[in-house]
Amino acid sequence: MCAVLAACHLPSDARSPADCLTLLRGGFREVASERGARFLGKVEEATAGCRGGARAVRYRATPWVDWPNYWGTGDARSRGRRGTSEDRRGIEGALLDLEYQRLELIAFNLLDNDGTYEAYVQGRGSLPGPAIRTWPELRLAPGHASYAAVGGAGEQRCHGELVRYRTLTGICNDVSNPAMGATGQRFARLVDFDAAFPELGAEELARSRHGDRIGLMKPDPQRISRALLSRGSDGDYRKADTLNALAAFWIQFETHDWFSHLDEGRNGPGDRALFADEAAPRRFEAGGRSRLSRAPRTTRNSVSAWWDASQIYGFDATSLRRVKRDPGDSAKLLLVTAEADSPGYLPVLDARDPMNPAWAGQEATAFPDNWNVGLSFFHNVFAREHNAFVDAFRAQAQQSPLADCGLRDPDRPGELVRYRDVTSDQLFEIARLVVAAEIAKIHTLEWTTQLLYDEPLYLALRANWDGIFEASPLVSKVLAQVVGRLGTPSGGSRANQWYSVFATGPGIVGLESANHFGSPFNFPEEFVTAYRLHPLLPDVLELRRLGDPNVVRKRVPAVETVRGHATASLREAGLASWALSLGRQRAGALTLDNHPRFLQSLPVPVSRSRSGQVDVPALDIQRDRERGVPRFNELRRQLGLRQLTSFDDFVDQRLPPEAPERRLQLDRVRRLREVYGQHRCDATRPITTAQLAADGAGLNDCLGHPDGTLVDNVEDLDAVVGFLAESTRPHGFAISETQLSVFILEASRRLFSDRFLTASFRPAYYSDLGLRWVNDNGPDGKQWEAGQPNGHHQEVSPLKRVLLRALPELAEELRPVVNVFDPWARERGEYYALEWRPRPGAEADESFRR
Numbered sequence: 001m002c003a004v005l006a007a008c009h010l011p012s013d014a015r016s017p018a019d020c021l022t023l024l025r026g027g028f029r030e031v032a033s034e035r036g037a038r039f040l041g042k043v044e045e046a047t048a049g050c051r052g053g054a055r056a057v058r059y060r061a062t063p064w065v066d067w068p069n070y071w072g073t074g075d076a077r078s079r080g081r082r083g084t085s086e087d088r089r090g091i092e093g094a095l096l097d098l099e100y101q102r103l104e105l106i107a108f109n110l111l112d113n114d115g116t117y118e119a120y121v122q123g124r125g126s127l128p129g130p131a132i133r134t135w136p137e138l139r140l141a142p143g144h145a146s147y148a149a150v151g152g153a154g155e156q157r158c159h160g161e162l163v164r165y166r167t168l169t170g171i172c173n174d175v176s177n178p179a180m181g182a183t184g185q186r187f188a189r190l191v192d193f194d195a196a197f198p199e200l201g202a203e204e205l206a207r208s209r210h211g212d213r214i215g216l217m218k219p220d221p222q223r224i225s226r227a228l229l230s231r232g233s234d235g236d237y238r239k240a241d242t243l244n245a246l247a248a249f250w251i252q253f254e255t256h257d258w259f260s261h262l263d264e265g266r267n268g269p270g271d272r273a274l275f276a277d278e279a280a281p282r283r284f285e286a287g288g289r290s291r292l293s294r295a296p297r298t299t300r301n302s303v304s305a306w307w308d309a310s311q312i313y314g315f316d317a318t319s320l321r322r323v324k325r326d327p328g329d330s331a332k333l334l335l336v337t338a339e340a341d342s343p344g345y346l347p348v349l350d351a352r353d354p355m356n357p358a359w360a361g362q363e364a365t366a367f368p369d370n371w372n373v374g375l376s377f378f379h380n381v382f383a384r385e386h387n388a389f390v391d392a393f394r395a396q397a398q399q400s401p402l403a404d405c406g407l408r409d410p411d412r413p414g415e416l417v418r419y420r421d422v423t424s425d426q427l428f429e430i431a432r433l434v435v436a437a438e439i440a441k442i443h444t445l446e447w448t449t450q451l452l453y454d455e456p457l458y459l460a461l462r463a464n465w466d467g468i469f470e471a472s473p474l475v476s477k478v479l480a481q482v483v484g485r486l487g488t489p490s491g492g493s494r495a496n497q498w499y500s501v502f503a504t505g506p507g508i509v510g511l512e513s514a515n516h517f518g519s520p521f522n523f524p525e526e527f528v529t530a531y532r533l534h535p536l537l538p539d540v541l542e543l544r545r546l547g548d549p550n551v552v553r554k555r556v557p558a559v560e561t562v563r564g565h566a567t568a569s570l571r572e573a574g575l576a577s578w579a580l581s582l583g584r585q586r587a588g589a590l591t592l593d594n595h596p597r598f599l600q601s602l603p604v605p606v607s608r609s610r611s612g613q614v615d616v617p618a619l620d621i622q623r624d625r626e627r628g629v630p631r632f633n634e635l636r637r638q639l640g641l642r643q644l645t646s647f648d649d650f651v652d653q654r655l656p657p658e659a660p661e662r663r664l665q666l667d668r669v670r671r672l673r674e675v676y677g678q679h680r681c682d683a684t685r686p687i688t689t690a691q692l693a694a695d696g697a698g699l700n701d702c703l704g705h706p707d708g709t710l711v712d713n714v715e716d717l718d719a720v721v722g723f724l725a726e727s728t729r730p731h732g733f734a735i736s737e738t739q740l741s742v743f744i745l746e747a748s749r750r751l752f753s754d755r756f757l758t759a760s761f762r763p764a765y766y767s768d769l770g771l772r773w774v775n776d777n778g779p780d781g782k783q784w785e786a787g788q789p790n791g792h793h794q795e796v797s798p799l800k801r802v803l804l805r806a807l808p809e810l811a812e813e814l815r816p817v818v819n820v821f822d823p824w825a826r827e828r829g830e831y832y833a834l835e836w837r838p839r840p841g842a843e844a845d846e847s848f849r850r
């Protein structure tokens with residue numbers, strides 16, 4: 001369908017007008033009700049022609065999604081002719097494709113592991129499964145400290161202090177399902193339970209898919225790490241186009257808020273995964289097939305899944321003991337300083353703090369594992385932000401102690417709360433709410449738009465936060481019609497699909513209630529896999545000094561800035577110089593052959609490994625296998641993406657035959673084949689139920705090749721290796737399209753499910769000042785960048801505002817910076833340019849000479 005139907009008559013190349021007409025006659029595409037009918041990100045020929053002309057049509061034959069070949073979805077060269085609607089057709093077409101993907105992900109990829117899946121499939125009484133809103137499995141258990149407070153054995157419902165702030169363990173975010181998202185709940189799955197744990201060989205299809213070729217150590221993770229993941233030995237690395245080292249540490253900082261499999265940095269005995277369930281799950285019949293009620297094994301998320309800044313504030317009683325409050329003002333976090341005029345730094349863990357011995361000498365914070373100078377940087381910056389909010393609130397309270405501060409006590413909602421009534425403990429909790437929401441906003445609007453640096457994703461992410469009406473009224477109108485054709489919205493999954501679309505109307509902010517799309521919220525295992533982004537890290541950090549920003553003063557091996565060394569490094573150079581250094585240095589590109597060397601032989605406490613070192617990329621692969629993440633090709637099919645039929649599919653067909661980059665990709669294909677091997681295929685062996693061939697037939701071991709052909713063992717490819725091998729990426733994407741599919745669903749869910757980012761995102765919970773602070777990116781009103789970067793009138797970014805408050809000495813350096821995660825000295829140029837060129841004033845920066 002052409003989003004701007006009326007404008008389809010404006011052609012840019014010979015095919016467009018006829019294509020747009022065909023498209024118009026064909027009407028809207030149905031949203032799939034069977035997995036075999038999924039969209040796969042592939043459109044009809046006429047649709048491609050209407051949205052991107054001959055170029056978009058040409059690449060339809062590849063397995064990769066079509067929208068990146070539409071007009072306007074790349075840099076200036078991708079744009080259609082001026083004065084035509086081509087760019088709009090391309091960009092809005094891309095937004096529609098992404099929304100179809102999201103609808104299908106909601107319909108097919110929500111699999112809860114906490115015991116609710118059977119009800120999701122079968123329904124409860126007359127209620128269709130996806131319309132269920134409360135689950136007995138998410139009640140607090142009798143031994144829980146808040147059991148009686150939420151209603152004990154009767155109906156459980158949170159109230160009073162339990163709903164007023166974010167709770168330590170994340171209980172009561174959903175008032176009627178107290179345990180949802182709380183510390184210790186099980187990770188969900190994005191894939192059919194039967195498709196998980198192929199290594200166990202318990203399932204016929206998995207056995208056909210992989211023969212006897214895979215296992216926990218097959219192919220050998222260490223060999224994969226050395227043969228396919230290693231960076232060159234000279235410390236040099238392949239650099240991300242538009243991401244800096246701050247972006248690398250930011251995402252580690254964030255993942256520590258969302259998920260962890262370890263308990264205080266430890267695995268089970270013998271370094272085995274900490275499984276919650278290992279006994280065979282029950283089966284049930286539904287829709288003519290037998291299904292598992294949960295995955296064959298499950299693990300727990302040892303932190304709260306909510307976007308609650310638990311890496312700073314804590315997620316259980318042990319982590320809370322590391323969170324230090326300021327004895328001088330207990331609404332504040334403790335920052336210590338030797339100098340009177342400095343806000344200071346987080347204190348170091350001391351002997352009374354609960355800690356893994358590996359953490360000795362590093363800062364006291366709730367989530368201390370895998371600590372490094374970048375994490376230290378963000379923890380310190382947000383501790384300062386917390387305290388800045390407390391100061392501003394106190395200043396207001398001093399000025400107008402009797403004024404209504406906007407807060408309400410949930411037990412007495414009719415009564416005003418005056419500034420002077422707010423206790424220090426309450427103010428601490430409000431500051432936490434504000435900081436957590438700011439972080440969610442930075443992540444959604446600033447980090448992700450830089451990670452996925454193109455116009456459709458810029459608009460899509462804004463739509464998640466502010467609403468698609470603002471981003472694109474036309475797309476929202478077309479979507480409403482598409483979904484309208486689904487029938488009445490009373491059916492379960494249909495109700496969710498409706499909701500998803502309408503939620504993109506107002507965005508999360510201002511929604512009347514949270515929504516879980518019919519399945520309790522927790523992150524899936526596959527989400528953790530998609531965030532294994534270790535190649536982002538450089539091996540050597542380039543230290544600069546504020547005042548002399550173009551010169552690299554010192555090259556510091558990253559390994560000398562981890563754990564206890566982080567704290568010393570941070571304090572020695574100071575926060576501002578680290579901001580400058582990590583802001584100017586580029587992150588590593590997320591490709592094969594680019595894992596940091598220091599992580600391949602990371603020193604660890606001897607108890608974890610006899611050699612005293614671990615190979616983290618090898619461990620990444622091993623852990624995914626241990627936790628039953630399907631291998632790459634089946635994961636793609638499960639996510640509604642087209643499968644690969646050979647390693648050659650990884651070569652980007654858009655590159656000219658002689659391009660050096662293409663030769664590099666061909667060499668990688670050769671090495672993938674060497675490590676993963678080939679076999680003679682057997683067309684009688686079906687391998688999946690998740691997808692059908694183009695002719696509607698089932699898929700077999702030959703993946704479309706003639707029976708008996710020698711085929712690549714593409715089925716065995718580990719998910720992370722596949723992500724990194726994906727070189728056909730949408731413009732400006734640091735990650736792959738397969739990872740994006742995981743995020744499309746989860747990036748929405750972690751916002752829409754969270755009461756404090758939807759129904760309770762109100763002054764009654766945040767205070768007037770708090771809400772304004774989040775909406776305006778600070779206490780002093782909205783601020784705007786000069787000009788129109790990438791064609792948009794843009795607010796000064798939320799992280800830039802945070803940095804300017806914490807480190808005002810960065811003002812000059814940050815002035816030209818539009819997105820804090822774009823290398824600070826890079827010229828952003830026009831329309832999503834990726835070139836590595838200095839901005840005015842940074843010509844002397846030595847990184848442009850290399």
Ligand code: HEM
Nearest residue numbers: 248251252255259260261370372528531532533534616623
């Ligand atoms: C100096 C920096 C870093 C160090 C030393 C480090 C170290 C490690 C180690 C040792 C593990 C394995 C834990 C285990 O399963 O036993 C791990 C897991 C992981 N790392 Fe990193 N890492 C660093 C940076 C990053 C960054 C920048 C990211 C980007 C998102 C990242 C994402 C992850 C993820 C997603 C896991 C899996 C977590 C889980 O299983 O719950 N790490 N890291």
